[in-house]
Amino acid sequence: MIGRTQKTGFTLLEMLLAVTLVVLIVSMVYGTYRATLQTVQPAREKGVLTRQACALFTGMARQISGLYPFAAPSAAAVRQTENRMIQPAGPACLIGDSRQQQGKILSLLTTTGIDAGDGQTGLLRVEYRFDAAAGVLSYRQQRWLPTEEPTPDGGKDRPLAHHIKSIQLEFYDGKTWLDCWHNTEVPAAVRIQVDFQGESSVSLRREILVPVPCWHPKETHG
Numbered sequence: 693m694i695g696r697t698q699k700t701g702f703t704l705l706e707m708l709l710a711v712t713l714v715v716l717i718v719s720m721v722y723g724t725y726r727a728t729l730q731t732v733q734p735a736r737e738k739g740v741l742t743r744q745a746c747a748l749f750t751g752m753a754r755q756i757s758g759l760y761p762f763a764a765p766s767a768a769a770v771r772q773t774e775n776r777m778i779q780p781a782g783p784a785c786l787i788g789d790s791r792q793q794q795g796k797i798l799s800l801l802t803t804t805g806i807d808a809g810d811g812q813t814g815l816l817r818v819e820y821r822f823d824a825a826a827g828v829l830s831y832r833q834q835r836w837l838p839t840e841e842p843t844p845d846g847g848k849d850r851p852l853a854h855h856i857k858s859i860q861l862e863f864y865d866g867k868t869w870l871d872c873w874h875n876t877e878v879p880a881a882v883r884i885q886v887d888f889q890g891e892s893s894v895s896l897r898r899e900i901l902v903p904v905p906c907w908h909p910k911e912t913h914g
Contacts, residue, residue, distance in 0.1 A: 758804030
């Protein structure tokens with residue numbers, strides 16, 4: 693009687709079943725990994741935008757709170773007064789208009805730098821510029837000296853925030869909110885609203901209300 697020989701290895705059916713199980717397990721793991729990435733990436737990007745918004749509002753609030761409450765005299769006006777105790781007329785202390793969403797949206801005279809460690813002191817002329825096409829808000833800051841007439845385009849633009857879809861400024865005169873301001877007097881408060889748009893379609897809206905400490909209501913006489 694001839695003994696039977698035992699076969700080793702897998703049959704075709706067993707291999708197909710094993711491959712099918714491996715494919716199912718890999719698909720499940722990959723699906724979980726992809727779903728995790730789709731959740732983590734937007735959350736991470738939203739965190740980046742939130743930190744950017746906090747830094748932006750902190751800097752702008754510092755400078756608006758330190759607003760110089762008088763119109764800055766021009767260099768020529770200062771020379772004409774010959775050091776007399778007279779406040780010459782000059783540029784408005786704050787000019788703001790964000791309706792066009794392009795170019796200069798805010799210009800102000802302030803005693804405070806945008807950063808506590810920027811090293812600049814004294815009276816500063818600051819301009820905020822918004823490029824809607826690039827989604828970038830930049831600013832330029834330079835010392836204002838009565839013996840030197842700063843040019844409107846003096847200084848160098850420095851990016852302050854990216855991924856900005858729109859920015860809106862409103863100014864409170866004590867009674868009404870206005871969408872633009874061009875006055876030798878200071879507003880009572882400034883409201884800033886920024887809409888961010890991340891690379892992965894993450895949107896974020898943040899708003900801040902900045903009171904102006906040097907504002908005083910006008911006295912009315914009957």
